[in-house]
Amino acid sequence: MAVFTREEKARQIALWTDALTKVSLGQEYTVGSRRLRRADLPEIRQTLDWLNAQPTVEDEQAGSGLPRFVRLLPGRGRRY
Template identity: 40%
Template sequence: MAAWTLEQARTHLNAWLEAELTVTSGQEYTIGSRRLTRANLKEIREQIVFWKNEVEKIEVSSKKKARNRIYRIVPLD
């Protein structure tokens, strides 16, 4: 059983995709004499790959469960 549901995995994936968009719009910026750096883009992309794999794994697992059902047929006389 997965540590999270498909919905949770998709939520995390979407959050990391949004983070990537935010970071790519400006990695660093300066306000007055202060310089601010956003999160590490490499780490964000690693998380995106992780969550994509988790979503895929849960989806495949769900499909296998649906396919591997055993049906019992009892002939009627």
């Protein structure tokens, strides 16, 4: 289930990317109520990876009714 619209996801990614840039330069950065420091770089990267993997509401609406994965079973294909 999607949590973000494309716009919301893009805004979150921009905030966390800005945090990554500032913190990697040795500065502190605040996202919401969180103060991030250099030691938080792995967490920032993990959050960006998670955000990038999240589907958006628009992605789910575009794919409704279509299977996302097809499972192929041995012995069920075309016989020659």
